[in-house]
Amino acid sequence: MQKQQRLSRELAKITQSPPPGICLSAKDDKLNVFEASIVGPESTPYCNGIFNLELMVPENYPFSPPSIKFLTKIYHPNIDDNGRICLDLIKMPPKGNWRPTIGLEGLLIAIRMLLENPNPDDPLMVEIAEEFKNNKPEYKRKAKLFTEQHATK
Amino acid sequence: MNDIVIDMMLKYPSILPVNPQYTEFQGYLTINGIDYKLHIKQQLEKQQFQLTVDSPLQQFKDDIVNLECSSKSSNIVTFLDSLKEIISLKTTIQNNKNFTDAYKHILSEYVELREFYININKCSISQDLSLIKISHLDESDRQHELEIIVDVNKLQEIFKVHRHSLPEKEDGDLFQNSNSLKTIYEKFVSTIERLQYFFNSMDSLDHTCHILDPERPTTKDCYRRIGLDLTVSMVITLNPWNDACIPSIKFLGPGRSVDGFRQKVAENLINWQANANILDELLKLLELSSFPAKLKDKDKKDEILLCDVGECCICFSLRLNDKLPEIVCQNASCEQFFHKECLYQWLVSVNAKQSFNELNGQCPNCEKHISCPL
Numbered sequence: 442m443q444k445q446q447r448l449s450r451e452l453a454k455i456t457q458s459p460p461p462g463i464c465l466s467a468k469d470d471k472l473n474v475f476e477a478s479i480v481g482p483e484s485t486p487y488c489n490g491i492f493n494l495e496l497m498v499p500e501n502y503p504f505s506p507p508s509i510k511f512l513t514k515i516y517h518p519n520i521d522d523n524g525r526i527c528l529d530l531i532k533m534p535p536k537g538n539w540r541p542t543i544g545l546e547g548l549l550i551a552i553r554m555l556l557e558n559p560n561p562d563d564p565l566m567v568e569i570a571e572e573f574k575n576n577k578p579e580y581k582r583k584a585k586l587f588t589e590q591h592a593t594k
Numbered sequence: 595m596n597d598i599v600i601d602m603m604l605k606y607p608s609i610l611p612v613n614p615q616y617t618e619f620q621g622y623l624t625i626n627g628i629d630y631k632l633h634i635k636q637q638l639e640k641q642q643f644q645l646t647v648d649s650p651l652q653q654f655k656d657d658i659v660n661l662e663c664s665s666k667s668s669n670i671v672t673f674l675d676s677l678k679e680i681i682s683l684k685t686t687i688q689n690n691k692n693f694t695d696a697y698k699h700i701l702s703e704y705v706e707l708r709e710f711y712i713n714i715n716k717c718s719i720s721q722d723l724s725l726i727k728i729s730h731l732d733e734s735d736r737q738h739e740l741e742i743i744v745d746v747n748k749l750q751e752i753f754k755v756h757r758h759s760l761p762e763k764e765d766g767d768l769f770q771n772s773n774s775l776k777t778i779y780e781k782f783v784s785t786i787e788r789l790q791y792f793f794n795s796m797d798s799l800d801h802t803c804h805i806l807d808p809e810r811p812t813t814k815d816c817y818r819r820i821g822l823d824l825t826v827s828m829v830i831t832l833n834p835w836n837d838a839c840i841p842s843i844k845f846l847g848p849g850r851s852v853d854g855f856r857q858k859v860a861e862n863l864i865n866w867q868a869n870a871n872i873l874d875e876l877l878k879l880l881e882l883s884s885f886p887a888k889l890k891d892k893d894k895k896d897e898i899l900l901c902d903v904g905e906c907c908i909c910f911s912l913r914l915n916d917k918l919p920e921i922v923c924q925n926a927s928c929e930q931f932f933h934k935e936c937l938y939q940w941l942v943s944v945n946a947k948q949s950f951n952e953l954n955g956q957c958p959n960c961e962k963h964i965s966c967p968l
Contacts, residue, residue, distance in 0.1 A: 442914075443908065443909035443914065443936060446909055446910070446911045446914075447911070450900070450910045450911065451900065451910070454899070454900050456824055456825065459806055461807045462807060462819075464827060464846035464847055466825045466847060468848070476849060478846045480829060480844075489831070489842070491829070491846065501943075503909070504943045505943070533943070533944070534944045535944075540959075541936070542907050542930075542958045544900060544910075546900070
């Protein structure tokens, strides 16, 4: 019941003053599916890339978090081959940290920050996390290559 | 306290007795600008002083042993005097670095720079001569900044560019360390001249278009995110170092609207003319007659807030089924409003504890305790 009202408000806000490097738009009139793009943050291997994401908003939003996944392939310790993201904010408490005050914009900002600062201590891709910790140059090289191959269209 | 100890404290204030018998002392002895940590014991039966020798003093070990042996007739003050003499004799040459030449060089370079380039906009040097700031106005009255730090330990490359307002070069640093301020400044000015097309292009974009990113563009930023309509925006990245290079253009927004723009770019990009007015070229590229106007300041004032004061910060609205938010978080630094219904639903979904006739849990905004009547 709160969903429609809240999402249209969120959408109006993000359209009027979009946060740096983030773009969000609804894919259907019922506001169930959204598409988002994140511009790779500067001075990271994701720089110059544009990453597309899909957000599915559940019926009982904002009491449950939306599910978010990357459509664009990305080389990152916390994002797997299918685009699933390991982020506490998109899981329900007590395991996660979702709160109804966060909102789609907040999540997208958090995901962009995750690109800036990967969290290798809570990895989804163990090998990439090991590489991130022990062989940064190699991680950067591969992440940059992935960005060039998949995210620069 | 005996006279000798008082003498010692007057002469060597950073050394103090450790025990009430005044046979053990500890503290620092400063010689030629270097602090040595000391621990001295007077052995009464041998009537000798003994000095604990650790790393910085190790180099004078032989002298110290000699000194200890001949310290029978001395007291703590004469012992410290002779110790100081020994060390100061041995260290004068190697440790007493003379920076006079370096400072003279810095000052003469600085004065010369100011006299030679009388049209420097602003130029200043910090009191300890460690930082030089220069600002330069280019032909379009844009201000460019340069900060140089001084490293007196390296005479050959005493000036090092610490920060500058020019875009970064991908392959390494723009400036090399140098011992000549003029060289650095000339490089700075010539680089600015070389970048004029880039600066002009960026300025005209900033002036005409609705810039979403960066929030406050600087001369360092090589990209702009430009709003094209309500949902579509374009990220344009210029290569400041190569005017002939076609800018990289990417679109953000819902797929169906973006595809149209992408197609236009794919068709028209071959007609892009380098070095021409970037606005004209962009309009041609996107087949637009003009760019969407900038938001007026007036519009910015009634910017939508995600959640206004007094609105429920779960459903982001004032009225829900015609009820107003009635619960306020008791934490003084939070004080957010909630509809009873919204808060109840949230607390239930996180399995909050029920006691008597209320639910107890955490405020979704500040995580402090909050309760909701049933």
